[in-house]
Amino acid sequence: MNKLFRHDLALILAIVLTALALGAASTLLTKEGETVEVRLRGELYAELPLSRDAELDVDGLCTVVVKDGGAYVRNSSCRNKICQRHPPISRAGETIACLPNGVTVRVAGEGGADFYV
Amino acid sequence: MKKLLCVTVVLLLLTGCEAYPKRFSATYTDVFDTVTEFTAYCGSEEEFEALAGAVHGELKRLHEIFDIYNNYEGLDNAKTLNDAAGQTVFPPEELVGLIEAGRDWYSLSGGKLNIAFGTVLSLWHRCREEGLLPDPEELSERAKHCDISLVDVGGEGVTLADPVMSLDFGAIAKGYAAQKAAELAAGMGGESFALSVGGNVVTRGRKPSGKWEIGIQNPDGGLLTTVKVSGEAVVTSGDYQRFYEVDGVKYHHIIDPDTLYPASLWRSVTVIAENSADADALSTSLFLLPLEDGKALAEKFGAEALWVSPDGGVVRTEGFSGYE
Numbered sequence: 001m002n003k004l005f006r007h008d009l010a011l012i013l014a015i016v017l018t019a020l021a022l023g024a025a026s027t028l029l030t031k032e033g034e035t036v037e038v039r040l041r042g043e044l045y046a047e048l049p050l051s052r053d054a055e056l057d058v059d060g061l062c063t064v065v066v067k068d069g070g071a072y073v074r075n076s077s078c079r080n081k082i083c084q085r086h087p088p089i090s091r092a093g094e095t096i097a098c099l100p101n102g103v104t105v106r107v108a109g110e111g112g113a114d115f116y117v
Numbered sequence: 118m119k120k121l122l123c124v125t126v127v128l129l130l131l132t133g134c135e136a137y138p139k140r141f142s143a144t145y146t147d148v149f150d151t152v153t154e155f156t157a158y159c160g161s162e163e164e165f166e167a168l169a170g171a172v173h174g175e176l177k178r179l180h181e182i183f184d185i186y187n188n189y190e191g192l193d194n195a196k197t198l199n200d201a202a203g204q205t206v207f208p209p210e211e212l213v214g215l216i217e218a219g220r221d222w223y224s225l226s227g228g229k230l231n232i233a234f235g236t237v238l239s240l241w242h243r244c245r246e247e248g249l250l251p252d253p254e255e256l257s258e259r260a261k262h263c264d265i266s267l268v269d270v271g272g273e274g275v276t277l278a279d280p281v282m283s284l285d286f287g288a289i290a291k292g293y294a295a296q297k298a299a300e301l302a303a304g305m306g307g308e309s310f311a312l313s314v315g316g317n318v319v320t321r322g323r324k325p326s327g328k329w330e331i332g333i334q335n336p337d338g339g340l341l342t343t344v345k346v347s348g349e350a351v352v353t354s355g356d357y358q359r360f361y362e363v364d365g366v367k368y369h370h371i372i373d374p375d376t377l378y379p380a381s382l383w384r385s386v387t388v389i390a391e392n393s394a395d396a397d398a399l400s401t402s403l404f405l406l407p408l409e410d411g412k413a414l415a416e417k418f419g420a421e422a423l424w425v426s427p428d429g430g431v432v433r434t435e436g437f438s439g440y441e
Contacts, residue, residue, distance in 0.1 A: 099146055099151065102147070116334055117318055
């Protein structure tokens with residue numbers, strides 16, 4: 001085989017493998033980086049990674065809890081507490097809302113459905 | 118061979134920098150007492166802001182017209198009409214149009230979807246806020262004032278001929294508004310977007326990666342299935358969406374006009390239709406109708422539907438699985 005061609009082939013193979021490795025790494029990193037966006041009256045209030053347990057007080061209106069990869073709402077000051085009864089969310093696109101307080105919690109990122117109905 | 122190498126490198130570089138438009142999202146909590154989400158693929162943030170602003174503005178405008186709880190200065194809206202029952206009111210054409218649509222849906226649904234059911238629904242609404250159950254006698258008394266034939270639409274004026282009656286557009290307003298807002302965004306050049314007004318989803322075009330994916334929730338939690346759409350509207354009516362509990366019993370928000378209590382035929386009904394206004398009215402109607410009647414009604418609109426029964430069983434129209 002022509003020497004130059006062999007080197008070309010090796011280089012192409014190396015580039016393709018590197019690209020695949022980078023692609024895989026980026027996919028893995030994206031999954032790890034999945035977050036919940038907490039919004040107050042439409043404005044971004046905080047972003048929490050789903051991978052780390054946390055509790056966030058949203059202006060004294062409610063607490064957003066991240067636990068075991070899921071997010072839910074606790075201690076809401078609203079009257080009907082619909083937000084508190086929502087089971088934990090973890091798939092991209094899932095949302096919990098507390099309308100009286102104007103708080104929404106949404107799992108960000110690609111991979112899930114665009115909306116849930 | 119060098120050429121081959123160059124081509125490969127260029128191709129790899131190209132895949133790394135996307136030529137596609139970017140995905141943007143906005144969330145609103147100030148219209149139709151629900152969460153509204155607008156997602157679009159746009160070339161720039163400015164382009165998205167213009168689209169989202171127009172969609173939000175249109176939804177706000179329609180929300181004020183169909184609002185039965187608040188007055189707005191200089192606007193004869195649904196609350197004005199209800200408060201002035203017995204007198205003639207001249208509301209905006211959108212409200213007249215929605216009343217006419219409501220009358221059509223009353224006959225299409227065999228009386229199950231009734232916009233003149235406001236007196237009964239407002240009692241349930243109050244009880245839900247207070248965590249109480251309505252007094253059965255008061256429910257029956259209020260049900261005497263739900264005769265939709267007493268809603269007179271003449272010229273541009275509307276009269277509720279029964280002075281006690283009131284209208285409630287909860288079953289049809291969100292789908293109608295979502296449709297109008299989507300038409301506005303499409304008219305402004307929006308080619309790839311999806312709008313959800315409290316679960317009334319309208320889609321236009323596709324995402325760069327394919328069709329829009331709408332997850333259908335299982336009434337008991339988790340995901341039942343996912344439908345892929347491009348241009349269609351999707352909506353679900355379910356007993357798990359708005360409910361409250363009294364003594365361990367759940368009471369949800371879709372009231373059967375014949376029993377005056379939450380309907381119990383289905384746990385949820387999902388509808389896929391061309392038009393969001395139809396999809397919204399269909400999902401409520403189908404939630405209140407037996408399977409065969411619901412199937413016949415869906416067919417009239419070329420719509421597909423999925424029912425979840427109380428025992429967890431799932432029934433689909435023939436074409437529904439084509440979207441899964």
